[in-house]
Amino acid sequence: MVTIKDVAARAGVSLGTASRVLSGGAHTSADSRSRVLAAAAELNYIAHGPARSLRRAKTDVLGLLVSDIRNPFFSELAHAAEREARRLGYTVLLANSDEDAAQEAALLRAFASQRIDGFLLAPQGGDSSALRGLLGGGMPLVCVDRTVRGSEAPTIAPDNAGGVALVLEWLRGRGHREVAFVGGPATISTGAERRDAYLSRRAEHGISTDPALVDEGDFQADSGAAAMRRILGRGMRPTAVFGADGLMTLGAVRALRAELGDAARGVELVSFDDLDWFALTDPPVSAVRTDASTIGRLGIAALVDLINGRAAVSQRVPSAFIDRAGPARATAPPLSPPTRRGRGRTPASRPDAPR
């Protein structure tokens, strides 16, 4: 078994320094911290959990690392997590990895240097040495929204397959065949699960399996716009677009308006994740509502259970579908692509009554 002495030797620091770093103590330099954490990760050092917990002074502060604080899904999740933490007597410090694995690693190291009792993580996906270092230090961890490969941390995540099934039913009900899909990265569990559920079942819902209709972004808005432009650039003229998160759907709407002009209003939109302005656009955006608040709240509850030595289990949170489209499409979608400009919207997709 690897001991703290091995870690100190590998890091080239004294036993006291290694101990202070791994116990989250004060008076350690940034340099020795990063060396000790790297050594602990390389050696797969696991501190003795219960003894460690007893030694660490409680601070009643929790860490929360989200993937993209500009994504309303995560700001809503963070807000609900804070509220639940406050109810349980904790305050929350947030960090934002900005959908960037290197930044995530830097932030995990920063958290390791702080006096927090545990943390929630919406991970970038891959197993990382920074994450192993933090876990090696005995830090209680719960994952939210996304899973980490090779980790046994309890995870509170949306029911991605169930949500995509709701989208597929809706697309079939609206009579769509030419559907563009702007997916998320396959390296992130939500990206992979939503994509797999969509690609494997779209044919049975009467949706074209043309690979030119499928593209991918990084869950941020600009990437959704770029993916949409690539799909249009391949000559595709979809009657509906399915974005795998709210921000990529926003990007897709922008690209459709820029490339197709007013004809963009005839394209129906559906998003995995509901944003608060989706009801206000023309046409409005229908959406799977994954309950970010519930995920944040359950994540904090599980983390506080772990901190207090209780068991915590993984959970999938079910989704609802918000149908904002007008009356069902009376006609099949046009077989020929619309012209680049001046094509009116179809009456079915834009009734005059407010919704």
Added chain:
Amino acid sequence: MVTIKDVAARAGVSLGTASRVLSGGAHTSADSRSRVLAAAAELNYIAHGPARSLRRAKTDVLGLLVSDIRNPFFSELAHAAEREARRLGYTVLLANSDEDAAQEAALLRAFASQRIDGFLLAPQGGDSSALRGLLGGGMPLVCVDRTVRGSEAPTIAPDNAGGVALVLEWLRGRGHREVAFVGGPATISTGAERRDAYLSRRAEHGISTDPALVDEGDFQADSGAAAMRRILGRGMRPTAVFGADGLMTLGAVRALRAELGDAARGVELVSFDDLDWFALTDPPVSAVRTDASTIGRLGIAALVDLINGRAAVSQRVPSAFIDRAGPARATAPPLSPPTRRGRGRTPASRPDAPR
């Protein structure tokens, strides 16, 4: 002069405990921390700055306390601050006061217990004992977006009066007389400055000074909807609505649609702060773009200057106006209020060409 001995005596703790708390050291209980910080605040204890800085181990971690992480203005500000911090070799821990002074105080105490080198604050407004405690501990502080009464901290804020002047020019150019104003809280500097600039100059721009057209929210969406409903409930039928931040404008749009139905599309909207979907609604929302990214970036630069013993000065960041309305209104607004439903939008406010 108040010494650390006075603080320890007032808090009823040992000198060593008081010293550990005020130096941000480890192994202090939550109870003794809060007692020491409260005592330091009551006694207005100021640590000896330079000596304190030398004693505190650098962590290369900065704190950022924003008012509402669900407000895109602040998530954009936080994102830019993180990016600049990373460029300068720091990581950032965020906290969210949720427009709530009590939560701000709790978070300031949590930050005081952490090992950070300094922090950025978008304050709730009032001078607080928690803030004085943190400053008394010698923590470098820069304010962003909003000022703190009684604080001399460098502040990077938008040019609120200049931004409102752009809105007033636009309202006059569009021929609006009946304009509803959904303002922010007078206790927060941005709320007070935007309100004062609007109320004091609207008459000279031909805008009605009827007090029934003016209401107030707390910068969050639901409060904007409630304020809009109160204005409509007083029988007002404005031709334009000016929201003092993006989220309250969102709330106002929702309330207009719910109360007026399709006639809501004839009401022009203008917001202080630009949200990324304002171009996509019908009609689109025009906006003062206060550059949250620049404020976040300059805030971090000023904070790092303070940490390194350099001077930092307050700055006002100028605004731009994004005009998303159609051709200028050809006719004066209707003198009689529109009927509750079925009133068509005016052609001028909703041209078919995409923007």
